[in-house]
Amino acid sequence: MHVTSLGFRTDLALLTSSGSIVEDRGTHLVVRTPDNPAYFWGNFLLLAEAPVPGGEREVVGAFRTEFPRADHVSIGIDVPDLSDESRAAFEAAGLVVDVATVLTASSLVAPREVEAEIRALDSDDDWEGRARLSHALYPGMPEQRFMTFARGKNVQERRLADAGRGRRFGAFVDGALVSTAAAYVTEDGVARFQSVETHPDHRRRGLAAAVVHAAGRHALDHLGTRTLVIVADTDGEAIGVYRRLGLADAERQLMLELRSGDWATDRAKHEN
Template identity: 40%
Template sequence: MFFHLNGGTKVVYERYECSRSGLLDDPTFDLPTHLIPRPLRPIGSRFLVEWVPLPRGANLGEDERRQFFVSNTRVLVLAPSGQGAPCYAPGMSRTPRSLGYRTDLALRVQAGAEVEDHGTYTVVRSPANPTFWWGNFLLLHEPPRPGTLEDWQARFREAHPGAAHVTFGMDTADGEAGAAAEFQAAGFRLDRNTVLTTARTTPPAKPLPEGVTLRSLETDADWDAALTLRLAVNAADERPSEEAGYRTFAAQRLAGLRAAQEAGHGAYLGAFLEEQMLAGLGVYSAGGGVTRYQNVETHPDWRSRGLAGHLVHFAGEWARARLGAHTLVIVADPEYHAQRLYERVGFRSTEVQTGLERPPAGG
């Protein structure tokens, strides 16, 4: 289907069951200037375009022109009502039911992951970070049935032949895990994490420590400080990962998040005392006004001082102002204190995100 922008360039508009985000190769839209609050800033030879649903009750005829508006590097296209929630990931013909995995996939793709829909499961690959368990996994569209363990392991090996780990996500929202006991008997761990959401965070009661500033990472030195923080957090863990391997993983993970920031998807934010990064997190758009937090962590020497709460609130306000966020999403281990911290700044439990993982031998 084609449509015109006030008599300008003819643009292809594809009909999907859901809206989507993506990068267009041809940044030559002839947009009327009154729809552009600031000049377009292409991302290389492309720019980001995102389809978002029209307000409830609004209906456009098939031949009516769609409306465009621009914010930073994002071009928003108002799509017809009834197209459903955003797909979030190119390569998928269905939208995950799980908000946790839906936003996971969106952010993985921003960081360079590949997504393939195979009908009953989705393959997720992160070529730049092959040791990232949850960047290289299968998302099962239904919980595994009894007697399917070997079949699923074979499909994982086919999709990830060089992987030492095995990870399966389950596209459910209520913690349903099917025949997970069979997987657990074969050495898998069953993880159930809480997906929390809010429209807006509330500021913590405890004041920010004197001299600490909250800001986005901009320079190479900032990103080096983020890596130093990640290494310190790992070293203090009860079961730390092997240092050299973790350094490689963490550096690759941060590189993907930096690329997503530079492409206009969001930002990595930190609590700094002069040049030292004391706490950090990422906050990135998953499309359709949904924004997801990533990697909330605080230096072991600076915990219990209110840094994480202030940074989570700061990130929420940043996302509302810069990304147009109306739903903030964060995921937490229900047995860890972080969930209570998130609840104190306004988050509430929405779903349960379920997965099965088997670490590499000796991991």
């Protein structure tokens, strides 16, 4: 299956480079991350096109067949949007339809100065701080369950850093990690930002812009990157931060989710 979406293409490149498995079924891809089955967008179906009218529940059934133990449903479609009829049918099946915005840039505008230390994550303690920062964004999730998921994501991402594909940067205030972002090379000349996260108590202080800029500058200056890619909630606050840094809208990325259990009651929009 040929993937046209820049958002999904860079997603898949990072996933396969860090240990996920992609099975090509012709009309769709099955993406698996065996080491972290709770990772929604590490365990999903990617369809080449929207199903024929009436086929939406069949698609959900196909996910259940491929991931019988999953307590989520994650389905991507390699088209920029759905018809009203198809959107309504997926929503009737219980899924949330999210059309995110993919932004790109070949350079970045410097953000304002911030009162924090901006540096790359290096030590085990730094990465454990990243997992705990992620948990702060989902305060209703049981700690043990969430930290197993977050540490699994760290293991996978550190493979990218160890391979020299990029770095994760953080903003540290009084020694604590309070905001973080990463950028990793996905193909020649292209790098994708990953998981921009800021502690709720430290937002609107310019920290997210600072770490995104640091990660992007590293990719541009040291990794031969010519195009930076980031995906943002179209209606979220973060997209304004990215646009002010010089990233511009390029395309749409279509994602559908059904969360259950603790994830459903604490549904923050982040890159799970």
